[in-house]
Amino acid sequence: MTKNLELGLDTFGDVSVDAQGDLLPHAQVLRNLVEQAKLADRVGLAYFGIGEHHREDFAVSAPEVLLAAIAAQTERIHLGTAVTVLSSDDPIRVFQRFATLDAVSNGRAEVILGRGSFTESFPLFGFELTQYEELFEEKLQLFTEVRKQKPITWQGNTRAPLSNQSVFPPVENGLLKTWIGVGGSPESVVRAAHYGLPLMLAIIGGEPHRFAPFVKLYKQALEQFGNPLPPVGVHSPGHVSDTDEQAREELWPHYRVLLDRIGRDRGWPPITRDRFEAEAAPEGSLYVGSPETVAGKIARTAKILELDRFDLKYANGTMPHEQLMNSIDLYGTQVAPRVRELLGVDAAAESELVSR
Numbered sequence: 162m163t164k165n166l167e168l169g170l171d172t173f174g175d176v177s178v179d180a181q182g183d184l185l186p187h188a189q190v191l192r193n194l195v196e197q198a199k200l201a202d203r204v205g206l207a208y209f210g211i212g213e214h215h216r217e218d219f220a221v222s223a224p225e226v227l228l229a230a231i232a233a234q235t236e237r238i239h240l241g242t243a244v245t246v247l248s249s250d251d252p253i254r255v256f257q258r259f260a261t262l263d264a265v266s267n268g269r270a271e272v273i274l275g276r277g278s279f280t281e282s283f284p285l286f287g288f289e290l291t292q293y294e295e296l297f298e299e300k301l302q303l304f305t306e307v308r309k310q311k312p313i314t315w316q317g318n319t320r321a322p323l324s325n326q327s328v329f330p331p332v333e334n335g336l337l338k339t340w341i342g343v344g345g346s347p348e349s350v351v352r353a354a355h356y357g358l359p360l361m362l363a364i365i366g367g368e369p370h371r372f373a374p375f376v377k378l379y380k381q382a383l384e385q386f387g388n389p390l391p392p393v394g395v396h397s398p399g400h401v402s403d404t405d406e407q408a409r410e411e412l413w414p415h416y417r418v419l420l421d422r423i424g425r426d427r428g429w430p431p432i433t434r435d436r437f438e439a440e441a442a443p444e445g446s447l448y449v450g451s452p453e454t455v456a457g458k459i460a461r462t463a464k465i466l467e468l469d470r471f472d473l474k475y476a477n478g479t480m481p482h483e484q485l486m487n488s489i490d491l492y493g494t495q496v497a498p499r500v501r502e503l504l505g506v507d508a509a510a511e512s513e514l515v516s517r
Contacts, residue, residue, distance in 0.1 A: 211243060241273060242273050272337065272340070415477060
């Protein structure tokens with residue numbers, strides 16, 4: 162559905178460095194993140210998502226609190242997560258927090274639910290990794306019941322049962338917009354289709370066209386379940402600067418630190434410059450370069466996967482706040498209009514879509 166492609170931003174609140182190369186305190190990173198969201202709103206982007214993590218290199222562990230602060234200082238941009246780790250949370254409390262965010266933002270709240278690619282929240286909140294699948298499946302099932310905003314009678318294995326229980330506050334208008342974040346599992350794609358929820362594909366490596374079979378599977382499963390076609394989106398990392406060379410040189414040292422740090426935890430080999438360049442190439446999953454380069458790459462991905470939204474993960478490692486702000490500005494003022502041109506999107510129609 163590329164005719165009305167929305168463009169958004171995602172961040173995990175990566176702890177960044179100052180002008181001297183020293184790591185900023187988490188508190189300053191959070192304050193900077195509010196400024197980044199305000200800029201995203203000013204340049205007309207559709208969505209700003211904040212991921213949840215519980216480790217030293219990411220500053221955001223309570224995204225809904227930060228999103229509420231951002232809601233008070235923005236006007237149009239939709240606000241949500243990237244993702245909410247539902248497996249280690251309570252579905253009712255998640256719904257209540259986002260229903261509250263929806264109220265204070267005048268209907269701009271969204272939530273992307275997923276299992277997350279990090280597992281620190283499991284021991285932190287007392288959950289067993291041996292229940293990884295069961296926790297997510299049961300909690301997603303309960304969340305979808307809560308989302309209907311009717312009295313709930315429910316029973317499972319991972320929390321106490323409910324009997325004719327109402328949940329407050331309700332969402333003011335309609336249902337809370339809820340996506341399912343998927344990293345590349347066919348089972349997760351079918352699960353999203355089963356519940357009739359929008360699909361957000363996290364493409365963080367390899368060629369985006371490899372995910373076309375997942376989109377096809379999603380549509381086939383929706384048809385089999387008798388559900389209408391919801392939006393399909395992609396979340397991928399990148400960075401925008403004035404030229405391709407500048408963008409790559411700005412991103413590379415911070416991206417390398419990020420990937421190597423995570424790789425040490427997961428047994429990956431150190432990232433090489435050749436691999437970085439391959440991901441930054443036209444067929445890779447790293448949207449880094451000048452506005453023209455990034456716009457062209459987004460448009461190609463949107464056409465191949467028939468996307469309704471593309472979210473750029475603009476913060477990748479310790480990149481300074483000033484470079485992140487410049488990337489956001491270029492993404493909103495130059496990349497977004499160029500993507501509309503390439504896809505033949507009417508700017509007035511997109512503006513109406515964002516304002517809903």
